[in-house]
Amino acid sequence: MKMLLKNAKKLVSPNELIACEILIENNRIKQVSSKITEEVDQVIDCEGNLVLPGFIDVHIHLREPGGEHKETIASGTKAAARGGFTTVCSMPNTNPVPDNTGTVKDLFDKIDQDAVVRVLPYAAITKGLKGEELNNIEKLAETGVFAFTDDGVGIQTADFMLQAMKRAAACGMPIVAHCEDNSIVYGGVVHDGEVSKALNLPGIPSLSESVQIARDVLLAEEADCHYHVCHVSSKESVRVIRDAKKAGIKVTAEVTPHHLLLNEHDIKADDANYKMNPPLRARKDQEALMEGLLDGTIDFIATDHAPHAEEEKEKGFMGAPFGIVGLETAFSLLYTNLVKTEKITLYQLVEWLTYKPATVFGLPFGTLEENRSADITVVNLEKEVIIDKKGFSSKGKNTPFHNWKVKGLPVLTISEGKVVYKEGYNE
Numbered sequence: 001m002k003m004l005l006k007n008a009k010k011l012v013s014p015n016e017l018i019a020c021e022i023l024i025e026n027n028r029i030k031q032v033s034s035k036i037t038e039e040v041d042q043v044i045d046c047e048g049n050l051v052l053p054g055f056i057d058v059h060i061h062l063r064e065p066g067g068e069h070k071e072t073i074a075s076g077t078k079a080a081a082r083g084g085f086t087t088v089c090s091m092p093n094t095n096p097v098p099d100n101t102g103t104v105k106d107l108f109d110k111i112d113q114d115a116v117v118r119v120l121p122y123a124a125i126t127k128g129l130k131g132e133e134l135n136n137i138e139k140l141a142e143t144g145v146f147a148f149t150d151d152g153v154g155i156q157t158a159d160f161m162l163q164a165m166k167r168a169a170a171c172g173m174p175i176v177a178h179c180e181d182n183s184i185v186y187g188g189v190v191h192d193g194e195v196s197k198a199l200n201l202p203g204i205p206s207l208s209e210s211v212q213i214a215r216d217v218l219l220a221e222e223a224d225c226h227y228h229v230c231h232v233s234s235k236e237s238v239r240v241i242r243d244a245k246k247a248g249i250k251v252t253a254e255v256t257p258h259h260l261l262l263n264e265h266d267i268k269a270d271d272a273n274y275k276m277n278p279p280l281r282a283r284k285d286q287e288a289l290m291e292g293l294l295d296g297t298i299d300f301i302a303t304d305h306a307p308h309a310e311e312e313k314e315k316g317f318m319g320a321p322f323g324i325v326g327l328e329t330a331f332s333l334l335y336t337n338l339v340k341t342e343k344i345t346l347y348q349l350v351e352w353l354t355y356k357p358a359t360v361f362g363l364p365f366g367t368l369e370e371n372r373s374a375d376i377t378v379v380n381l382e383k384e385v386i387i388d389k390k391g392f393s394s395k396g397k398n399t400p401f402h403n404w405k406v407k408g409l410p411v412l413t414i415s416e417g418k419v420v421y422k423e424g425y426n427e
Contacts, residue, residue: 001041008046014347022051024374027417032368046378049411053354053366054086054375059230059254059302060327064110066095071307071395074114079394081421083327084377084410086117087365091151092124099124099135104143117415120146122176125164131156134163141171148173151230154180154212161216165223174226174361179212189317191279195264201317204279206234213237217244217251229253231304233278235288242297252360254302255289257330261337262400272313272320273400300356303330307396325396329387331379333401335408378412385409
């Protein structure tokens with residue numbers, strides 16, 4: 001089957017769009033040119049919209065198995081497709097946990113059956129994510145998992161983390177970390193700052209994140225391991241990562257759209273759609289994250305898409321689980337609030353959602369080069385919509401961005417040569 005995308009525009013520099021057509025054959029990009037005359041089976045008119053590499057998100061939660069009331073592989077990957085993502089990496093905090101070759105095989109089988117975009121699953125570092133016993137990292141590496149993480153909980157002992165890093169490094173695999181020292185979390189539900197005091201809520205100190213990153217970069221240096229930091233949120237964490245990179249340590253990092261766009265002062269009292277871990281921090285932290293992204297300390301953007309049932313999020317800050325959804329709104333929010341306001345360029349945003357995560361993790365995706373997998377996202381930069389959580393493809397409706405006005409709408413998503421999404425919000 002041959003498919004032709006015509007009447008499209010391609011981004012070739014921070015400020016230049018050029019007309020292009022793309023020929024897809026056998027699920028791969030065969031040709032990218034200003035004009036293609038070859039006979040095809042299907043023609044899709046892109047109507048002058050921007051054609052981009054399919055977005056990559058290395059940090060999402062699909063909840064299946066065990067949390068299907070929150071999200072499934074089917075619903076989560078439909079949400080990914082709607083947001084323009086063609087490759088997503090699913091975290092292991094499921095039930096059962098993918099901590100042995102049997103559960104990993106079952107997970108791959110379910111992904112093959114239900115996913116509409118490419119899913120690369122993580123395996124857990126410790127059995128049951130309990131931090132008490134290391135998994136057989138060598139055997140798990142052979143299954144084709146993406147990387148190793150106990151996301152959702154920090155590895156509390158330096159010994160366990162060092163052992164995990166050494167064994168992962170021997171397999172050529174990364175260790176990916178949710179950094180949080182439980183001894184100084186103090187039961188917090190928001191950032192330990194002005195708003196926690198104003199709302200009389202227990203706060204999570206920034207130190208709980210940064211102190212574990214500081215420990216881990218030294219362990220990574222000792223183990224010669226690629227160490228990746230999830231959802232960086234504080235100015236101290238940015239400083240530690242920047243210093244580690246200058247020292248030549250193999251550390252990379254990600255930041256979420258919500259930590260770039262919101263801070264503690266945006267929190268609405270007892271609205272748990274603003275409850276996430278790490279929490280929304282101070283304005284100075286938000287500014288440091290933007291600075292770190294711009295100077296390369298932070299490598300790219302990931303959503304930490306974390307769906308929950310509505311009744312769970314209605315329990316307020318003290319009772320609701322941490323997390324918000326993000327796959328369906330990420331590009332539009334970032335384009336509207338960062339590109340349109342000239343804080344970043346469109347070229348930078350696209351790189352942080354495609355080429356940069358692919359490069360960091362050695363993935364053969366994230367470009368529109370010929371003979372690569374046909375993972376393509378078409379974006380209408382002009383159409384303006386109101387984000388409506390009721391219309392999400394995700395089962396999770398837990399977002400603080402409901403009713404935000406945005407531009408930059410993914411209108412067509414092609415994953416491995418197949419159209420997996422073709423429409424927009426409220427259509």
